[in-house]
Amino acid sequence: MTGAEIMVEALKKEGVDIIFGYPGGVLLPLCDKLYDSGINVILVRHEQGAAHAADGYARSSGRVGVCMATSGPGATNLVTGIATAYMDSVPVVAITGQVATHLIGSDAFQEVDITGITRPITKHNYLIKDVKDITRTVKEAFYIAKSGRPGPVLIDLPVDVQRAEGKFEYPDEIEIRSYKPTYEGHPLQIERAWKAIKEAKRPLFLVGGGVISSGASEHLRNFVEKTGIPVVFTLMGLGSIPGDHPLALGMLGMHGTKYANYAVVESDLLIAVGCRFDDRITGKIETFAPHAKIIHIDIDPSSISKNIVVDIPIVGDAKNILSKLVENAEKLHIEAWVKKIMDWKEKHPLTYEKNGLKPQYIIEKLSGMLPDDAIICTEVGQNQMWTAQYYKFRKPRTLVTSGGLGTMGFGFPAAIGTQVANPDKIVLDIAGDGSIQMNIQELATAVYNKLPVKIIILNNRCLGMVRQWQQLFYKKRYAFTCLEDAEPDFVKLADAYGAIGYRVNSTEEFDKIIPKVLKEKEKPVLVDCWICEEENVFPMVPAGASLDQMLEGLA
Amino acid sequence: MVENGEKEQKAHTIVIAVENKSGVLARIAGLFSARGYNIDSLCVSETEDPSISKMTLTVKGDERILEQIYKQLNKLIDVIKVFDLTEGDFIDRELALVKVKTLNAAARQDIMQIASIFRAKVVDIGRQSLTLEVAGKTSKVNAMIEMLKSYGIKEMIKTGKIAMAREFNQKK
Secondary structure (H helix, E strand, O other), X not given: OEHHHHHHHHHHHOOOOEEEEOOOHHHHHHHHHHHOOOOEEEEOOOHHHHHHHHHHHHHHHOOOEEEEEOOOHHHHHHHHHHHHHXXXXXXXXXXXXXXXXXXXXXXXXXXXXXXHHOHHHOOEEEEOOOHHHHHHHHHHHHHHHHOOOOOOEEEEEEHHHHHOEOOOOOOOOOOOOOOOOOOOOOHHHHHHHHHHHHHOOOEEEEEOHHHHHOOOHHHHHHHXXXXXXXXXXXXXXXXXXXXXXXXXXXXXXXXXXXXXHHHHHHOOEEEEEOOOOOHHHHOOHHHOOOOOEEEEEEOOHHHOOOOOOOOEEEEOOHHHHHHHHHHHOOOOOOHHHHHHHHHHHHXXXXXXXXXOOOHHHHHHHHHHHOOOOOEEEEOOOHHHHHHHXXXXXXXXXXXXXXXXXXXXXXXXXXXXXXXXXOOOOOEEEEEEOOHHHHOHHHHHHHHHOOOOOEEEEEEOOEOHHHHHHHHHHOOOOOOOOEOHHHOOOHHHHHHHHOOEEEEEXXXXXXXXXXXXXXXXXXOOEEEEEEOOOOOOOOOEOOOOOOOOOOEOOOO | OOOOOOOOOEEEEEEEEEEOOXXXXXXXXXXXXXXXXXXXXXXXXXXXXXOEEXXXXXXXXXXHHHHHHHHHHHHOXXXXXXXXXXXXXXXXXXXXEEEEEOOOHHHHHHHHHHHHHOOXXXXXXXXXXXXXXXXXXXXXXXXXXXXXXXXXXXXXXXXXXXXXXXOOOOOO
């Protein structure tokens, strides 16, 4: 067998049936063997799309997403997608072609040191120099990508190794002496945590993406319902328990709800699970949760006490630890605390002026009419924050969004990957008119593969989030944020690609068209919603301010 | 955290056992530069097990930075184990080659005397220079270099520290 054939067989052993990719010179031997291998290779129109699609596939399904590209520019085009997956701990395996081993280091045509370039943005990476290393490398790569704190792994495969003759012997088990993730939480720490929970007067859950990736939603919900402790979510944690659960307080942080942020400020015990205290949730770090003891449950020891000093760290898998905690769980007498929060919730709800076609209206409307298992992908910016605020995510893995890296252009290709992984579910991309243009070429991929992704463009003719900051902090000097003068006709654009396009200007038009949009099963549909240009995302904690210093709106 | 200027910046001697593979040094060096940690010295070599290399690093930082360095290093897949030797007794050595000016016979005499006090060896001689090899604890090596400065050091190179825990180790 050739190296390329060995690679294909190894991927099959790992259960791979979909690869998002783009061919190229030094990837030809592998492409040729994949051609009739039974693995479905989805041809994207830009390698960045392949990386995001693999990412969306992984986030929405929990399986490892796979993408591939050729050497040089193909590989560098994957970089943003790999970094996106790395920041949000998503299991992706990226395969890149490389120039022949004897040419490595000679600045050959389309040569880049992609293992060097991706070293800080992958969990691990490999350059395979010998055909006999392929099987072990693939086995290790998939194991590393999905175990512990998940993350992307890159395999660089030179063209001569793809052509070399070798034997296929796939290892059943893998042992990496230097890599042993901790799954079991320390029993003494768990005991200490439970004691602190029982003693707390104002306990609060802070839930991040780790709960979703470890599959701990059910355990969390059990624990929350048994004890009655309210929950705030990071962006990545949304959907871990239903957003319309009475104890769910929505997102905290920069664009969090007032009641979530107030709760953090007043809490005396924060039980943080699978989150990493990113600056977008803590605000000014010195004044974050000033009265609270902090329990931090995370599988990555380096997340603990990195940004926030923690009182009771528990290293391990969230599902494992929550299932232990739930064994002892009992109703806590925190009625006064819960009442206080419910009063805030009533007094300071998320709100907006209801005149004209408002983005918040669109999201609320979708939240009300979509089935619980519909999956919402977002781009980055105002569209993302409105979605996080107004959509009630009711199941884990129903929000696919670039949290850590904040990658514009992520949503649409990620929606393609999501639709491939979930052919029977409704998949939406909530986009802005700026970010959708960053990977609009993937319309061709969606049309060709008959993927009925619904793209809802919240079109405000500008780069809204940056414009919002300029309005608030840069004296309304709108430097390079206006798109109006060269806004494409998105309906014609959809049409040109063979997709369906609609334009709506009012709530009535939106209400009328949306049932038809959701019914489409064959083609991607783009709905260009012309929303009010001036609409901003509120509340807002300005960068570097404390969580209780929220801006509410503009005079 | 950045605002810890007033916290104690202690020098730590860390030994890292890593897979003896290409690219591992780049991973470690990249981690330090990406996260803004400073390496004062770094020394890498093979061990009794050819599949394992050991790196000795000296780094400065307060407790929290050291804790992060320790955790981030452990997170790298190729890192087998990290030891902070500063927590117990350890042996450490450094070697320096120092080429020092000898403008006249008296200077040469003086320098040879200094060398003998520090148990340094003369490893090369020129018309107007002597090259000394000195090994020992960093403080000793530095003390000799200090003594030689007044004669004029033409060239100097150090290996960086290597270190090993003592067999009978008393935790501090």
